[in-house]
Amino acid sequence: MLKPPTFQAINAFTGEPLSDDFPVHGKQDVDVACESAHAVARSFRQLSADKRAQLLDTIAGKLEQNASVIAERAHLETALPLVRLNGEIGRTANQLRLFSEVLRQGAWSRATLDTPNAERTPLAKPDIRKQHIAIGPVAVFGASNFPLAFSAAGGDTASALAAGCPVIVKGHSAHPGTSELVAKCIEQALTECELPQAIFTLLQGNQRELGTSLVTHPRIQAVGFTGSVSGGRALFDLAQQRPVPIPFYGELGAINPTFILPSALDDPQQLAEQYVQSMTLGSGQFCTKPGVVFVVDSDPASAFIESAQTLLLAHAPHTLLTPNIRNSYCEQSKLRASEAGLMCTTQDQGFAEVTSALFVTDSDAWRANPQWEEEIFGPQSMVVMCKDVDDMLAISETLAGSLTATLHTQEADYPAANQLLARLEEIAGRVVFNGWPTGVEVSYAMVHGGPYPASTNAASTSVGASAIERWLRPVAYQALPDALLPEALKSDNPLSVPQHFDALG
Secondary structure (H helix, E strand, O other): OOOOOOEEEEEOOOOOOOOOOOOOOOOOHHHHHHHHHHHHHHHHHHHHHHHHHHHHHHHHHHHHHHHHHHHHHHHHOOOOOOOOOOOOHHHHHHHHHHHHHHHOHHHOOOOEOOOEOOOOOOOEOOOEEEEEEEOOEEEEEEOOOOOOOOOOHHHHHHHHHOOOEEEEEEEEOOHHHHHHHHHHHHHHHHOOOOHHHHEEEOOOOOOOOHHHHHOOOOOOOOEEEEEHHHHHHHHHHHHHHHOOOOOEEEEEOOOOOOEEHHOOOOOHHHHHHHHHHHHHHHOOOOOOOOOOOEEEOHHHHHHHHHHHHHHHOOOOEEEOOOHHHHHHHHHHHHHHHHHOOOEEEEOOOOOEEEOOOOEEEHHHHHHOOOHOOOOOOOEEEEEEEOOHHHHHHHHHEEEEOEEEEEEEEEHHHHHHHHHHHHHHHHHHHEEEEEEOOOOOOOOOOOOOOOOOOEOOOOOOOOOOHHHHHEEEEEEEEEEEOHHHHHHHOOOOOOOOOOOOOOOOO
């Protein structure tokens, strides 16, 4: 009998395999997981919001209890510092607890009631009531750059479980040990809450077949994905080509443009320090890294660039998440540095580490090289010198979608800022004022999404309380007797959820 295939994690510091073996799950494993999830989907959807909230709270507690072991393993697999990883465990627990709060508040169901009117002419107005329900089993793809907050128990998993959807996670092959430890926390929480294990399944592997099988399986009703434009687009196309297409919520690539108006350059050194700190945070492997900065050509702008160059040359080298990410960063940076119209500030790349890179160009060269708008994942960024504010405004009209757009200005430039804001809100899910985009608050108002290629669904967010809406769909109930209505729509409102009468819920 053939031994089932396995793979090993890679030590991010040495490039050597770690000792543990992990299964390479395939189509048969996907079938079992999806059918099992389908079997429990209805009962999980109908489980009370309080019980689901209890599950999320329990998972958060298990993660915190096992934080040191999880962080140590993630450190080996990703080279991310322990301080960052412990912070990410805290963020992951906070995400779970946020959705626990959302469930207990009840507004997520969007209970909406039309007042009937038998006297209305020419037709009587019927009794119609609406709520949102879970869509069914969903697939979630773990991200390479957030082994916890966007992985097995990350935001997509938390929001989907809150909605009442069973979750099948395709763990990222770069940190399988971390994913397995987190999955055990979820399994323990399910046991403690006396819920079926099929509500959550972790599938591991390093073959494309696993992701393809998940996205195309007829039991999967939606997908959450964080990754590259090419990989995400391929899976998105598969989701749309199914006999019954499904929503695919992909977070892909973004350059997150920053616009610095002249009045904001009163302290070029300080602004440069903030810029370099943001672009190198997490070794430039944050999806909200400022990938391009537009400034108006001036002496203060030149001082800003010179300060940033000096800071980058003194910056310590970086160990990136995986050898593939490192190789891609080196190849893309080298190619970009060879292109005409650019000045590049960098150092020689080491064997296992990389150095930051800053590219500088002017607006004419930017327009002539549309490929520069493609994201390079890693510690690099570009500064574009514009002729004047009108030139900057014109460039803003040509930019593709991003997760964020940032504006630096003082009151003297508010007229131009108002013009820019009208455009920036069209291309980004979050507009940042006089700050930098790295750092995503887990909160009720946060939006982490944007027009393509930032995401495949600009009407959605992967972070914040509104993320639960990804996994819900509206159902209207017409003329049902009170005894048959869902609890959230009953006239006496036994759940005490917010009910909206003759108004949007």
